[in-house]
Amino acid sequence: MSGSTGRFATARVATAQVSLTADLHFPARVLFGRGVLDRVGPLARGWSEHALVVTDRGMPATGLVDRVTDGLRAAGVEPIVYDGVTPNPTIAQVEAGLEAGAGRGIGVIVSVGGGSAHDCAKTIALVAANGGEVRDYEGFDRSPHRALPCIAVNTTSGSGADVSRYAVITDPGRSLKMIIADAHLTPRLAVNDPLTTVGLPSAVTMATGLDALTHAIEAYVSTAASQVTDLFALRAIELAVADLPRAVRDGADLEARDGMMLAALLAGLAIDSASVGAVHALAHQLGAVYDLPHGVCNGILLPVVCEFNQPASTERYARVAAIVGGGRGGRPLRALLRALGDRVGLPRGLAELGVERSALPDLAARALDDMCMQTNPRPMRHADIVACYERAL
Ligand SMILES: [Fe+2]
Known part of the structure; x- marks a missing residue:
C-alpha cells in the first residue's frame, strides 16, 4: 500500500517517532485516592482468612502497618507480620518471609511500603506458589503457576512495583541485583492512597x-x-x-x-x-x-x-x-x-x-x-x- 495517500499516510506521519506495535501489561486492579487504604481488609477477605503482611523494619513506627492489620482483622482476616525487609531486599529476606508464613494457611500477601517491601512480597508469593529457590526465577517468565494473590499498599511515591511484573532481589553471594520479570509477579491489587505519604x-x-x-x-x-x-x-x-x-x-x-x-x-x-x-x-x-x-x-x-x-x-x-x-x-x-x-x-x-x-x-x-x-x-x-x-x- 502506498504511504502517500489516504488516512494511513496521515497516521504514519503522526506516529513516525514510535512504534504502533505494542505488548502491553497491566495490573488487574488499582485503587487510587485519599482514603482508599481503608478498603484493604474487605478486599483481602475475598481471597483468604489468613494474610502475610510484608513490610520493612521502620514501617511499624509510622502506624500504617497497624492500620492495615486492624483493617484486616475487622474484615475477618488474621494477619501475620514479617517486618524484616530492608532497602535492596535480599534472597535471605524472601526466604525469611516464606518461613514466617509457612504452615499458617496464608492465602493472600499484603505488602506495606515502597519498592523493597513490594518486591520482597511479590517474590515470596511467587516462590510460595511455585516452590523451588528464588534464583530459579531470575530472568523472564520462569514460573509455571500464578503467584499467591498480592495486595501492594504503597506508602511512597516512586517504585511502580505495585503495578509491575518485575522484582529486583539482591543476591549478596554474587553482589548482584537479580531481576525477576514474570507476568505472575504482578500484584492483583495496588493501593495508592496519597495520605499514606504525608509523613x-x-x-x-x-x-x-x-x-x-x-x-x-x-x-x-x-x-x-x-x-x-x-x-x-x-x-x-x-x-x-x-x-x-x-x-x-x-x-x-x-x-x-x-x-x-x-x-x-x-x-x-x-x-x-x-x-x-x-x-x-x-x-x-x-x-x-x-x-x-x-x-x-x-x-x-x-x-x-x-x-x-x-x-x-x-x-x-x-x-x-x-x-x-x-x-x-x-x-x-x-x-x-x-x-x-x-x-x-x-x-x-x-x-x-x-x-x-x-x-x-x-x-x-x-x-x-x-x-x-x-x-x-x-x-x-x-x-x-x-x-x-x-x-x-
Ligand atoms: Fe526504579
Missing part, C-alpha cells in the same frame, strides 16, 4: 520521586515504547517535575502528594510494558555493591545517561527537556535535570556516597549484563558505561 521524610520523598521521574523518562525513550506507554510516561514527567519540589519542600502539601503518587503510578504503568534503560542498569550495580538507595543513584545518573543517549532519540529528549525546563528553552537536558536535583536536595555525585573511581570498570562490566540495558535507546559499550559513571562521580 514521609523529605530525603525519602526526594529519592523515591526521582525514581518515578527516571521511570517515566526511560520508558519514554525506551526501544519498547509505544503509543500507549507514551501517554503514561509524558504525563508522569509533567507531574513529577511540577510536584516533586513542592512535596520535598512541604511534606504536608496534599496536592503535591496527590500529584507525586499519580506520577509514580503512571510511570509504573509505563515501565511495566516499556521497561527502563541504562540509568537503571548502572544504578542496580551501585545498589548491589554499595547498598546505596536506588532513587538517589538514579537521580545522579539520569542527567549523564540522558546526555549520552540523546543522539539516538533527539526529538524525544527535546520534548523531555521542554517539560523539565518548563518551556524555557536553551539549556541542555543534563543541566536542567541537575538543577532539578539541586532543588530537591540530591547529592551532587557518586563520590559523595563513597563510590571509588577504581571500582568503575568492574561496575561497568556488571551493568553490561543487566537486563535493563536491552531497551536503552543507544547501545553502550564498556567504555561508554565507565565514562558515564565517571561523569556522575
Whole structure:
C-alpha cells in the first residue's frame, strides 16, 4: 500500500517517532485516592482468612502497618507480620518471609511500603506458589503457576512495583541485583492512597520521586515504547517535575502528594510494558555493591545517561527537556535535570556516597549484563558505561 495517500499516510506521519506495535501489561486492579487504604481488609477477605503482611523494619513506627492489620482483622482476616525487609531486599529476606508464613494457611500477601517491601512480597508469593529457590526465577517468565494473590499498599511515591511484573532481589553471594520479570509477579491489587505519604521524610520523598521521574523518562525513550506507554510516561514527567519540589519542600502539601503518587503510578504503568534503560542498569550495580538507595543513584545518573543517549532519540529528549525546563528553552537536558536535583536536595555525585573511581570498570562490566540495558535507546559499550559513571562521580 502506498504511504502517500489516504488516512494511513496521515497516521504514519503522526506516529513516525514510535512504534504502533505494542505488548502491553497491566495490573488487574488499582485503587487510587485519599482514603482508599481503608478498603484493604474487605478486599483481602475475598481471597483468604489468613494474610502475610510484608513490610520493612521502620514501617511499624509510622502506624500504617497497624492500620492495615486492624483493617484486616475487622474484615475477618488474621494477619501475620514479617517486618524484616530492608532497602535492596535480599534472597535471605524472601526466604525469611516464606518461613514466617509457612504452615499458617496464608492465602493472600499484603505488602506495606515502597519498592523493597513490594518486591520482597511479590517474590515470596511467587516462590510460595511455585516452590523451588528464588534464583530459579531470575530472568523472564520462569514460573509455571500464578503467584499467591498480592495486595501492594504503597506508602511512597516512586517504585511502580505495585503495578509491575518485575522484582529486583539482591543476591549478596554474587553482589548482584537479580531481576525477576514474570507476568505472575504482578500484584492483583495496588493501593495508592496519597495520605499514606504525608509523613514521609523529605530525603525519602526526594529519592523515591526521582525514581518515578527516571521511570517515566526511560520508558519514554525506551526501544519498547509505544503509543500507549507514551501517554503514561509524558504525563508522569509533567507531574513529577511540577510536584516533586513542592512535596520535598512541604511534606504536608496534599496536592503535591496527590500529584507525586499519580506520577509514580503512571510511570509504573509505563515501565511495566516499556521497561527502563541504562540509568537503571548502572544504578542496580551501585545498589548491589554499595547498598546505596536506588532513587538517589538514579537521580545522579539520569542527567549523564540522558546526555549520552540523546543522539539516538533527539526529538524525544527535546520534548523531555521542554517539560523539565518548563518551556524555557536553551539549556541542555543534563543541566536542567541537575538543577532539578539541586532543588530537591540530591547529592551532587557518586563520590559523595563513597563510590571509588577504581571500582568503575568492574561496575561497568556488571551493568553490561543487566537486563535493563536491552531497551536503552543507544547501545553502550564498556567504555561508554565507565565514562558515564565517571561523569556522575
Ligand atoms: Fe526504579
